Structure formats: C-alpha cells, structure tokens
Amino acid sequence: MDLLRFATAGSVDDGKSTLIGRLLLDTRQVFADQLEAVERTSRDRGFDYVNLALLTDGLRAEREQGITIDVAYRYFATPKRKFIIADTPGHVQYTRNMVTGASTADLALVLVDARKGLLEQSRRHAVIASLLRVRHLVVCVNKMDLVGYDEGVFEAIKRDFAEFAARLELADLTFIPISALHGDNVVSHSARMPWYEGPTLLWHLENVYVGSDRNLIDPRFPVQYVIRPRSDDHHDYRGYAGQVAGGIFRPGDEVVVLPSGFTTTVAGIDFGGRPLAAAFPPQSVTIRLADEIDVGRGDLICRPHNAPTVGQDIDAMVCWFAERPLTSRSTFVIKHTSRTARALVTSLRYRLDVNSLSRDEAAGRLGMNDLGRVRLRTTVPLFFDPYRRNRTTGSFILIDEASNNTVGAGMILGEGTG
C-alpha cells in the first residue's frame, strides 16, 4: 500500500466539504458515533438532509460562523492506498491556505459548481497548483444533479478550463462530472450520466501514478543532524542524518560535501541500526563517509558532477502571508533545507495577478496573499536547485525576526544574476 497526498480547493459553497464527507462516508471512514453527531447537529440546525459538510467542521469559530478557516488534514484508506487530504478552505486566507496545502500534495482536486462554471477562484486554484508543481490536477464539476446531469454543461466547463490551463504547467489534467450530495461518480459510477465513460473520482485517486514525480536523478542529501554515539561499542561511529531530497545514494558512491568541496565516498548507509543497500526520497537515513572530514548541519552531500547551485543571490516566486507588506530592502530569517540564514530582499520584480497571469512591475510591494517575483541576497551561500527540478532544495520559508511568524514561502527559479 502506498501513500497519496492531495489538496482540495474550492470556492464558496461549491460543495467541497460535502465531497470530502462523501469520500469518507462511502469508503467507510465515517464512524457510527461521528455520523450520529452529524445527524443530530443537522437536525438541530434545521437541515432537512444529513449535512456531510459537518463531518469536516473543526474549530468552534468555524462552527459558529459556518465556514472553514484553516487547513485541515483528513485521512482515509482503501485496500490500494492511504490518502492524506489537505482540506483548504475557499473563504478566508485562501491563497495562503491553498499554497500550504499544495506544498506537500501530489495531486490537487479543484471543485467547480456546474451551475456557475469557471470562476475566478477556480482559475486561481489551477494557477497555484501549477506554481507549486502539483503535477496532477483533477477538476470535479460538482452539482451535476442541479443541471439535469447535462453533458453539454460538463463539456463547456471542461473546454473553458482546458483553454485556461494550457497556459499553465500541468502534467496531467482530468475532468470528472459528479454530484457530491448524491454520490454520483464519486465512489461508484453514476447511472444518471451514462454519457460519461471516464473513471470515478475514487478510482482515479487510487490509480493515478505519482511514483515518477520524485526526483530520482539528482542526488541531494541535506545534513540534518550528526550522530556520534558516546558509547564504547560505537566509539568511532560518525553518521550524517537526513532525509534524501533527490536521487539515489549507494555505498561506494563518490560524493562531494558542500560547502567544503571535499570529495569522499559513501562508506555505508544505515537506518535504525541496520545497513541499507540504497537510499532514495523520501527515506530518512544516516550516511557514513569514508574520510573524516568536517561535516555539520546545513551541509549538503551530492555527486561530483551533479551539484546544486551554490549561491547567495536567489531569484524566486514568493507567496506573502503577513499583514505587513513585503517591500524591497526588508530582511528576514530564511529557512532552506537544513540551513538557516538571513535574507535581504534586494528587489521586487513584479506582483503576479493570479487571475489574469499578468505581471505588475510597478507594484512596489506584496500584500497579504499576493504572489510575486523577488531577488534575495543571503548572508551565507545556500545550495539550491530550481523548484521545478526539486521541491525540497528549491523551496524556502521566510520568518519575521521580531514576531517569529512564518511570513512568506518561496519557490526558487534560479540564481539571481545581473
């Protein structure tokens, strides 16, 4: 059994919570005590049906306001796969939430209300999924029951969306007509849409191939922690602990350690006290090196002829989360793999309008939930790849030095030059 992480995004009232409730219910992940509570609350609040959206209500403020505020994580499993849903609300802070949910997702699921067609928010979701390199996008055209299960409505939305998506980088785009409320095409095929011959949503989620989305080409191992047992049994043991961020490492491989540039070989790879024949993403392992060289947290192990860029000038797309706007000359703490440094925004190139994809070069600042392209200068060199090549060595967060809050998230385009 493997793992699929997906993010869901929707606009106001397009039935996203109902869809998740339906997936959980129809895959028997909803328990009797939960269902009873939802039935009771549905009655208390005057719904004449069991409101599955209540299954995913979280915090008190959300119940009071009848909306979802924050990213929530849900779990379900079928015999084929375990699923982690990052459920991102469409109301408040939608860009921040969607970027957060998409950052760890293999697949994004966007809902479109069949009656309303493609809205600005649906476009924004697709743009964010593309920017965050979520390679698989599923567009569920929901509420088909309210348009008489009409094929023409579905085809028109599909055409609109595909036309827009052609401007984005999405490897795999799938459209499914559904009714989350009645369960059509969610888990089982709908008899009411005989014209639809594609997969149900669950079948697609169970079978979509995401194994090749990992980078198994470029070996990258950011050192997280140094393991040095202070015991007689392992007196000379010195291991570099971390999670493989790219490529495949094997004992005997010739490797380079950055920033020192020393070349050595992998003496062994261990996990849990046992040797491994190879290590690849997303495994957490411990690498031992043949030579005693000075290696610490924040260093990176790679191959001699395949190294990331080493640099202090970085060109990146940033999503801004804070009320205080991002302007050029602001400084932050930057966290990139296992390295922490300070970063100065040397220039703000443009603000990206996520609806029109146009670039506002006169923006001068990024407000909360804005996306834009910036140039950063860091106090120490970082070892990075373009985000499109490697999500781990290509991403960073910005932290406000005064409040300690995470105020921005960045995707590296490349080295800042000129």
Place this chain on the structure above:
Amino acid sequence: MNAHVTHLEALEAEAVFILREVAAEFERPVLLFSGGKDSIVMLHVAEKAFAPARVPFPIMHVDTGHNFTEVIEYRDRRVAGSGVRLVVASVQASIDAGRVIEEPGPRPSRNRLQTITLLDAIAANRFDAVFGGGRRDEEKARAKERIFSHRDEFGQWDPKNQRPELWQLYNGRHRPGEHLRVFPLSNWTELDVWRYIGREGIEVPSIYYAHRRPVFPRDGMWLAVTPFVAIQAGEVVEEREVRFRTVGDATCTGAVESSARTVDQVIDEVAASRLTERGATRADDRISEAGMEDRKREGYF
C-alpha cells in the same frame, strides 16, 4: 531499481525527519511518554532515528496517579531497557502542593488537572520542545493543529493564529518562556499505528489485548474496577472479555468488548470498527462538542 516506498515507510521517514529536526534546533526537548501505544511508537521511532546513539532527550510521564498497574510496569521496564531518562510529573504532587484542587464529588477525574502539572513541569525543566503522540485523525481540533505547534508563555494554543506550515520547513522559533509542541505522528491513523506495531514487533502493555477483567457499565462504555473509581448505586460489576483501545487515566478510559488477543486480530478489529477510538473509550472527550479544543487552548496535550 525499485524505489518503492510503502505508506508506513513514508510515515516513519516523516516522523524521523521531525524528531531529528527538533534534536538539531532545540536546546531542551522532551518526549511525552504515557505508556500508551502512540507514545510507545513515538519512542520506538526516536530510537531508530538516532541509532546507534541513544535518544538525545529525556522522556516525561504526566502521571495522574490513576494508573493501570500493567501500564506502569510496562513503562518502568521499557525505560530501563532504553537507557533514556524518565521525568515523572505527578498530578498528586500538584494537588499536595496546592497547585490544583481535586474535583469534588463521587466521580472525580484528574484529566483536566494534568494541564497544570504538565505546564509546571515544562517550566521547571525549561523544556523548549515537547513531543506529543497526538494524531490528527483522533479529533476535530487536532485535525487543524500544526506539526510544530507554538505555545505562548502561558502554554496556550491559539488555533486562529497558527503559523503556516509548508513542505517540510518547520518553524520552531520562539521567545524565552514559550515552547513548541511537536507531533511526529500527526499523519498516522489508529490503524497505521497498529500496523506499525505489527511490522516492527513492538511490545505494548497487555491491556491493549483482550483479557478477562471485572468491569461495569458507565456512560455507555465499560470501566475497569480500580481503587480510583467508586461504584455507584445501580452499577453492576461483571467479568467480561475486554481490551483497551486507548490508555489514559483509569477513571475516564473505557474498555471495549473484544476477543483480539494478537496484533493481527487487533488490526482486523480496528479496521472493522464502527466507532472512533476516542468516541468508544474516552469520557474526557464527551464534555462538549469543543471539549478537546478548549483543553488544548489551555495547554493540554
């Protein structure tokens, strides 16, 4: 080559990354250990994460004094075998010192009192990162909590003002006196925990498996007869074959009828269960619709 990773391997790798990240970035981490299955799995993963070295932080048991004997025996045996240092934060000591007042009445629970004991122990030991075995599938409020969850100087959680958490870039920065709660098993479900226990051959306290014991029905679940619970008029004690799905304070942790005597039988039972783990067995979660959220805001686990 086959670079396939199963879901348990992916969950384990994520938990290891989180444990190592905290060990690298914090001065004084501690791992909460109750002798319950989640904290047992967390300690097991920590041992693998730092092998062949020892786990580089102590573990702490917040002891309500209302324990199952089997669990305390297990705890002491497990600690002796691992070489980690055990800190015991005692609710009874908090009561004796006048820090908290025992609930009056015939059915006192120390569940809520634990929060003060926990926060006092965090302050006294100057712990800056506290690992908890909480899982997001357990409860609605937990589903929205970050893996690195900031606590202010009062130990409070502010659910509406959480730091965005992207990729695996965890922000553990905090001011003196504040701390972070860190949940390495956030993305595990009850079934994942049991499958992992099976895969790794991990020993858990015997009360997780079916056994015969005297129980009585209260609040729709079976409570064990212990010195800490007074049997009320009308409550009839009988011997039944039960097991515990969660292990907590004996006064509010119920048993379920079960014949599952092995890990595989427990996995089958959990997979087929029609009740949530907490709904079936935890009186403390039945306080209100927001019971867990309210306790978490105050600094609960």
